[in-house]
Amino acid sequence: MASNLSTSTNGRGAASGIVTMMQAVAAAATSATSSSAAPGTAANIAMQAQLEANVRVAQDFQELQRRAHELFTGLKDLPTTVSPKIWKPYFNRTFSVFTKLWKFQQANRAALELEDCYGLKRHEVGEIASKIGQLYYHYYLRTADTGHLLEAYTFYEAILDRHYFDDVMDTKIAYVAAKRLRYCARFMIVCMLLNRLDRVQVLVVEMKKLVDQFAKELDPDDKEGWRKTYRDMAMFVEALNDLPTDDQGRLCAIQPRAASHDIRSGKTMVHDVIIASCWPNQPRFSDLSIDMFRFLQLLEREPVKPQPEQDDSDAPRKFLLNCPSASQIIHHLGSSLRETSSSQFLLFYYSGPGRLTGAPASGSTASVPPSEAAMLGGLDTRPPADDHVHRLHPYDLIPFTRKPFFCVLDSPAAPLFRKTPNLYAGTPFLFLCSPQEYPPSISGHAGTASLFTAFLFHPAVGIASVCRLERVAASGWAAAIEQAKDWEAAVVRYLQEHPLTPAFLHGILTDELLARLVARFVVCRVVLTHHTIVQKTDDLSDTLWTDLEVLSTEHLALTLGQLGCQDHFR
Template sequence: MGRMNPLEDHERKVIIEFCHLLEKSKQLFNGLRELPQYGHKQWHSYFGRTFDVYTKLWKFQQQHRAILDSKYGLKRWQIGEIASKIGQLYYHFYLRTSETAYLNEAFSFYYAIRGRCYYTKACKEDKCELMVKKLRYYARFIVVCLLLKKIKLVRELIKELDRQIIEYGNTYDPDDQIEWTVVVDEVKAFIHAEPVVTVIHPDNYPVILSHRLSSITTPPVERSPQMTLSLQEVLIIGSSSQQVKFSELTMDMFRMLQTLEREPSGEIQHMYDDSPRQRFISTPSAPTSKGYNIENGPRRDNPHKYLLFKPSPSQVLVYLASGCNDLPPNGALLLYISADGQIVQPSKHPEDVGYDIGGLITTSKHDIYRECNKDSKTPPSSKYKELQCLHPGDLYPFTRRPLFIIIDSDNSYVFQHIPRHFGQPLVILMSPLELPSPFHDRRQQGSLFTLFLHSPLTAFSYCCDIHNLSLVHWDRAQIYIDTFMAEASQLVTRSRIDIMYIAFMGDDFLRLLLLRFIFCEVTLRMHRAFRARTHLTRAAPPLPDDLLEHPALVHIVMDLAAHLQVRAHFHDPSTAGPPSTKE
């Protein structure tokens, strides 16, 4: 055979290089599954190398598209698959770093895949697995859109996914069609449940509100030398059996995730553009192995977060240990748990309050019952503790570092006794054990307690049976919330409050959570429906009654109620002050 002419030789080299980059990118991408999900330094360099290869691959296919189309037979769905994996990389990098800029980059790629119809002909290929990739792309795109509150687009994607699932079933008669139908039903239920209160624009359409932290929503504080801590690590755990969920994200997890993020700064606002065509065409701006600071990671505007859906207690302890280990000096860790309680028969004199008074079911209840039935020699009533429950005593070792704990459960109070063995700052905020009967049928919309921490005005409206508000009324009501936060911040720093609270007040996120917790407790104490002690929150160390019943805070709540025309829901402080304790 004679030597190939120069053009053919060049084409051959292009195809060989493309196949090499494609295979290397797949190997690195698959290797991400082998990385530990906790810790920082192990994965920084690996992510950088993976982004390097995908950047080269993306540029290469752009530069040599004509040859790859005509000589290699590159199909549009293959380009879409590369773009989809770049979107996945950005999404996972967002989860790892908590930087919303990467979430917007993921959106840009997913949006452009849809706009350019890269997967349009996927169903015409005689490959079932290709259709599954298309369905997975839709599911991932929906998750990203939910996190960015692009609800109109989510509704469009649901309709498209619905059609794709029907076509998938008609073409291949697969075993997993029902599972995909469940995915669609979950996301439909999720977007139906999420807007507890609908805010209406003057032009009569619902306003999509962001509840991420911004310079406008950050409450002020009088700085003091004791405010030394900065929130660096967050563990968000969700396992409530009654809430809607989507893609291993319960409603409470979804809300807390956004509460602990800042709005993107000005330099990346363009990523919100609904037509990110130019960004997609250009080389993806990714953290690379050379340009990324492997040792220190990204600048920490947001704390690093771990999301755990129905983890075993052992998994919780591993992630907690990793988070504590990664804390820098003066760093603090936030543990948030939304879970059903494991409630045991009360004992007048428990031997060990860390283990004898119950705990939380972080995994599914089904796992607990299965574990109990596995060994009939060890019935639940024996002297042994439940293996699949997280007990307050499990958290004792982690109080070696500054720890801020939020427990949202019907057994939350059992965590109030955690001791300070190591003298480090420790604050525990606990939800009510139960809600008044009118609220029992709305549990799938998420917890009222977490809703107060996420959006105080939404929770306040919900308590007063307000389901719709005009944008003008919402904005005016929000002024009362902001006023309350500023006033409460002053009172906390000036009152006789435990010094542990002051240590956490210097961090924007922890200060916001604490002040919203105070707003929640002040509101519930005054609300006529919340009559029992179990309807109220608790905190350890206890917050002083003279703070929670301060006239300035009470009057702001009453003014807010008057503005929303719901004063009848509250005890009138002019006739009798709200009771300090309710039995």
């Protein structure tokens, strides 16, 4: 799919148009010279001047296009782990050139649209706007500033409203027609990240129609690739909409993001977030799995338009790793550790398969004691096998606890990491681990989404998944959302006041983002230990204090009553 979503770099016949126009200029000059005494001399001179002006316009436009293309292509060569001191100036130069290109085509549209000048088509204007949208999107990926994601949406929406790509299928040229498909796919990603699900539904229908038309009328070589892109898109949206419906048959709304905040007082202690998913069968779209999407959403705030004086350095950077190798995870963790100060946290989220025990390295015949076999277990970044090159062991993460480290593991092997030793006294770290096992009737790591991550995304979604709720009254769902919010706040307050709360956890709970993760972890543990088909066992999930269960009893009862699923719990 990556090739289908890449930027088109195909050329066009503008150079030949300029040559033709230059020939016309020469002809006009010859005509003006040979008929200097004729009544039409002034008209010929004016025509020559206009043609020369059009030549300059076309040449200047092509030069801006060339510079913009070079800078845009160069962005692909900038590693995601490179320092902002390197990539920000490059982004600024690229934005500057694209701004000049956009304004230039606006000011000279009439001349550029002339066939004997440049022959500018509407889809080419749309391509410029689409690349500007991509710039804003990639800037968001590097800064996590949702304001720039909103800017990307603005450009993509303008392309749709102004029908820039409506005529591309009429060209009967496959690479030109594919521009609309790429635009549609990119727009959908931005809409999903902004939670504009109504627009997402429209784009899925539009994509199906376009892909069918593309394959039928043009029969391109990459038609199967685009069909797969559509299938991935449709499966992802279906998994995204795996929520109950209300009494009117509408999908129950969920808003995982926090409200927008004052940028002067809303800084988080989290510097970088590494988000990795290695489940091979989870629905994915544009290298984003359902679990990655949900975890990314709970880290976000409601977007606001970026202000010129706004500093986006308070937002934690996020690195999305789709099916990475163990070495790639370690590389990104190491790069982020270098950029993280001793007063900031590095947050690592992993969702994927794993094994609680392991065998010796391939080729070894030595027997392994049970304690050592456990140490050979870990997170499998590739299909499960006793190949330690692709397994992330508990001791692989110890070096990253040199600085404050917050780790969320959603994997069958997560319990192995609970007792990670604290080798660096005074440096806080915390591991939130998913349950070791789920009953057969509860798919903890299903092919669509993981249950533990569903609870972190929002407790109401987790409860709905456990109880397999299909329909909930709209008023009950809204009340459950508010009750879950109160529950989380009560958990945080209780931990802050509890005499046994470790000092490092007090620091964690002052950060809104980390406190929300801790609270939802506790809610998940309480819900699962009270479910009728779950055995109450210490192996089910970590708990910081058993007193939290007493605190949560009333909140759990109220939430279940609002959702109408009390019968599923004891």
